[in-house]
Amino acid sequence: xxxxxxxxxxxVMGMTNKKSLKCEQHMGHRAMYxxxxxxxxxxxxxxxxxxxxxxxxxxxxxxxxPECPNSSLLNxxxxxxxxxxxxxxxxxxxxxxxxxxxxxxxxxxTRLTVL
Amino acid sequence: xxxxxxxxxxxxxxxxEAVTLDCTYDTSDPSYGLFWYKQPSSGEMIFLIYQGSYDQxxxxxxxxxxxxxxxxxSANLVISASQLGDSAMYFCAITxxxxxxxxGTSLSVIP
Numbered sequence: 001x002x003x004x005x006x007x008x009x010x011x012v013m014g015m016t017n018k019k020s021l022k023c024e025q026h027m028g029h030r031a032m033y034x035x036x037x038x039x040x041x042x043x044x045x046x047x048x049x050x051x052x053x054x055x056x057x058x059x060x061x062x063x064x065x066p067e068c069p070n071s072s073l074l075n076x077x078x079x080x081x082x083x084x085x086x087x088x089x090x091x092x093x094x095x096x097x098x099x100x101x102x103x104x105x106x107x108x109x110t111r112l113t114v115l
Numbered sequence: 116x117x118x119x120x121x122x123x124x125x126x127x128x129x130x131x132e133a134v135t136l137d138c139t140y141d142t143s144d145p146s147y148g149l150f151w152y153k154q155p156s157s158g159e160m161i162f163l164i165y166q167g168s169y170d171q172x173x174x175x176x177x178x179x180x181x182x183x184x185x186x187x188x189s190a191n192l193v194i195s196a197s198q199l200g201d202s203a204m205y206f207c208a209i210t211x212x213x214x215x216x217x218x219g220t221s222l223s224v225i226p
Binding site: 040041042045048056088090098101103105106107108111 | 146147148150152157158159160161162165167168204206210211212213214216217218219221
């Protein structure tokens with residue numbers, strides 16, 4: 001089972017709203033990632049969690065706040081976003097953190113629109 | 116610094132024909148992984164094929180094969196017998212301590 005699920009599929013929010021994106025995996029993978037992808041561009045890494053601890057923050061603005069409550073769940077809390085934050089947000093997992101030979105498996109993504 | 120180049124922003128291929136998508140990379144690290152992902156308009160990134168830097172043979176997965184030329188630092192994806200469902204964005208990626216994606220190639224399969 002290589003399934004990674006993400007909810008919601010679509011999200012529209014105002015600049016003053018607080019919302020959360022959720023990612024779930026049951027593969028026992030120990031690394032989880034958040035990526036942001038703008039249209040016709042490659043994914044950009046935002047955060048990496050290794051063994052449920054934040055290991056990489058790619059200088060992401062504080063209006064994005066990640067959380068890893070347990071080894072199966074990864075959340076991205078959103079607050080006071082800007083219209084330019086509208087994008088596809090992808091979650092990915094990897095069995096062994098930081099190992100080049102391990103494949104990253106992606107979820108279907110959440111399409112976020114900030115009005 | 117690591118870098119991935121995909122020189123073909125867009126490509127067209129006739130259904131049932133083979134197509135090659137180019138990918139070159141630049142790294143001084145001897146140990147790395149090379150991946151190809153497919154992204155249809157629905158948005159999901161679908162893993163296609165993997166090649167390790169120490170692998171002697173080119174990777175194959177069904178209709179996908181990877182033409183790995185280590186000395187030239189290239190890892191081209193070959194799709195045989197193209198199908199309409201192959202129309203999508205294709206990303207080449209290199210993994211070291213993290214994944215770095217190329218800019219992508221948009222493939223359109225023509226009936």
